[in-house]
Amino acid sequence: MDYNFESIEKKWQQYWRDNGTYKVEIDKNKPKFYVLDMFPYPSGAGLHVGHPLGYIASDIYARYKRLKGFNVLHPMGYDAYGLPAEQYAIQTGTHPAVTTEKNINRYREQLDKIGFSYDWDREVRTSDPSYYKWTQWTFIQLFNSYYCNHEKKARPVKELVRHFSIYGTKDLDVACGKQISFTADEWNDMTEKEHQSLLMNYRLAYLADTMVNWCPELGTVLANDEVSEGLSVRGGYPVIRKEMKQWLLRITAYSDRLLEGLDTVDWNESIKDVQRNWIGKSMGASLFFKVENKDIDIEVFTTRADTLFGVTFMVLAPEHPLINDIVSDDQKENVEEYVMWAKNRSERERMAEVKKVSGVFTGTYAINPMNGDRIPIWIADYVLMGYGTGAIMAVPAHDSRDFAFARHFNLPVIQVVTKDVDNNTDTSNWEESFDAKEGVMINSDFLNGMTVKEAILAMIKEIERRGIGKGKTNYRLRDAIFSRQRYWGEPFPIYYKDGMPYPFDEDKLPLELPSINAFKPTENGEPPLARAENWVTEEGYPIETNTMPGFAGSSGYYLRYMDPHNDNALVGEEADRYWQQVDLYIGGAEHATGHLIYSRFWNKFLFDIGVSCKDEPYRKMINQGMIQGRSNFVYRVNFEKMAEYRVWDFLKDNKLGVTFVRDFKAGRRRFDFYCQSKNIIIEIKKVSSLEKLEEAYENIAKELGCKLLLIPIRQVVMDEDFEVVKQKIRNLVAGKKVPAFEGIDTIEYPNLFVSKNIPGREYYSDPIRVDINMVHNDILDVEEFVKWRDDLAGSEFIFEKDKDGNPIYVCGWEVEKMSKSKYNVQNPDDLVVKYGADTLRFYEMFLGPLEQSKPWDTQGIEGVFRFIRKYWRLYFNENGDFCVSDEPATKEELKALHKLIKKEADDIERMSFNTVVSAFMICVNELSDLKCNKRSVLEPLAVMISPYAPHIAEELWHQLGHDDSVVNQCYPEFNEQYVIENTFIYPVSFNGKKRFDIELPLNMDVKAMEIAVLSAPEAEKWVSGKSIKKVIIIPKKIINIVVA
């Protein structure tokens, strides 16, 4: 019987479905284990080979744990709300629900073909009312909670109201937007509306006017992690800053807990670092500077309180609220102009021009509270309103940005920290500031002689003593903007009465997303939900028209899997206490600052209110690497570069030395260049510094016997006719005809494509992407390519020749992200059709370590396929009949088996999935060589292979005569005695260099071993004429003899 994967896989997938093989229930007799994949957004493109990588790993782990006797929860669902379906709806009018449903079905079909062991009865979809009921419910709980800094947990707003009515803001230590103080009487005199407005300052979900990232193209705001370099992550549209009323989550209240929690989870350190960075805790001091002749104090935050005596000016952000109050009359105009200019710059410009110094003097001075010095107050956009207080004390001697600013505007620089004691404190010739937090204080009164660390503490103490400020911790983390001006998301369970928001009663949930007839914003810029008819409560109050962002539904989904059909709670207590938290979470590292931080916050809140019994949602996490695609390119001749090439021809014919320097990136200290002269081409790559470049240059010039100058590209310098040629080249570049190069810009070139290895490729560019299916082993199917791009009909191709002299067109290639637009997507379905799911599963694991990014390359899959068939053949005789013998296994057979038992278990536990595949191959090779067909070996082997290749394992398991599923078996026990040897083959080294092997009994004592080794005939050659200094014998490892 041949290995017919197609029928086998179909048969068992059906069997598992029919028998509910992967259904899981609470079973208190078994230890639980929760393995979770990050659920996918079901995009229209379907799965590509990168998606299943993590899913396969988690499936193997889940199946392995099941064999080891755990009750494994392994669910899957869909992050079904999202922008693409809505964009598609705007374009085509198709309801996002329809698109999403279709995509989900496609995903499900693809997932099923790979043979995952998900319990589909537990599937969740974030867009399903029975699911988002609980997203809305959680939002209401957040709305009704505040954060108590003292207890370090969320508490009901009701308690806060009680506190206000008895004590006002006295003894209040809570997370809030602004520091406000009022008495109990004042509170009690306020109206309901004033109460509601004030409480917004404390709620964990609150409404506020905020600067947001507004993306006009998408018509919505975006969270910080949805914006990269001033462009939207999805779509790449420009993003501007804009003030809008938005819902926010007070995630900053949890900064410290989010930070501390990282120490308790088993995650990759780099992800933890990214999160620590994102939270950005920094400890320092906040202090007030008095403004001269005005009754105004400006608060600044600094981590370098030690440098207070080095302050020479002060800088405010252009958005700072006090600017109008402090600016002097004669500077008013300049300041206004600068502030306008700064405001109108896009985020992108601002980021791109980080190095450019700009600013304006306010005409006003502040007083340094420590020494009474009068310091000018400036405004500059290098100070950000969003961090700290929006104002800084500038210490140019010890901060590079302040230094650049001081030099640009000619402000004084005072050194207060020195590395060595007798440092000259004249800073006038400094080229850069001394930023390091180390050294000894000088010019600093009572701090002199202290180290920086001591001085920081001493200064904070002094600041607090004088009452001009206090020690303070600052965070980079901002509250999460929670409103989106979109249709396809969870509606807020909020209505407005008297202009103030109120939550729905919980028994009114879910508040279902209404159907609307068009999906874009309304004419007056309101979100699409404003189009919904009757979008009001029963009492007629208008309902919120924003919807929640993508991370709302994905923040608590892992809890819902525990108890997905519970109508009375997000998760029932019994289910929560049993499943606790995710034991292994597998997904991409790109969610480090998004989903993974929101989800942790969300869970901590649910923990505070008693819904979740664990403070951290994901105990252990593995981030699978990205599978990259191999993109193929054809190169087209670039006419501009061709012209340059002609220039070069001309110069060469005239025996002139020419130099082009390319890719001159001084900032990155890397220079690639080449030099062509006198028919010689010299290439020097990766020169590490400008000095070395110049040095290399001199050598070339000497060798060539001509004068060379180092000039960036497109400028050409030579030792004769310098001006003339330079002008000609200039004209050429400007598009004018030049007599010496006549013809080149008049010749009509067809589309000319050049095979990869044909010389002179540097003059070709303009690469065109090629669909991966038209390329086999880098060789392009030209006919198909031209058919595919019919606009390129009539193109000419310059071919290479293969070893038989046949013309072939070789493509260039690059490794990049797999994406539809790059034509490099590999679809798992095709591979399943060709090789079967088991081979695909094995191969994805065999590619390399799970956490590493790697280019997808289908070449190696054949080897895995070969191995699977070899494994299959162990169970069959030469006639293809199933043939397993009940005779006892031999020593060698048991040894091969038990080596694998140990190796597989050890390696899966440490997430080394790729090495397990090798171990399988070794074992199958050995058993195959031994012609082993013993039941006592092949039966456990089928169990062991089932996590990786469940279909073939199930088939063979049943052929072995079993009625139950291989999934429910026990992982075989490792028995050490089968792998124990009584001898060991020692490598024998002389001075650390291996010379020969010697087999010795393991129970031999060291003395006897030494004698045996030295008297071995091979040893003779290495010891003769030398004296033996030392003999090192490490039992079961190595023998090393030191001779001299």
Next chain:
RNA sequence: GCGGGUGUGGCGAAAUUGGCAGACGCGUCAGACUUAGGAUCUGAUGCCGAAAGGCGUGGGGGUUCGAGUCCCUUCAUCCGCACCA
């Protein structure tokens, strides 16, 4: 600039505690079987060398009987963050 990772054959990679570097697989070469081969099987395959032998884990240095692994230094490269005070 700061933080983190990576660097080993033609390629993907392995070496878990300092102990035979390159397991396993791809590719390549040679051979067998075959009308045929994009099937199967066997053998070879780090580099130099006819061999003996020498050299080899980005470079340089160190510790050690012994270093891919530990320490110092340097280069390259990828990722994340960034006028964060």
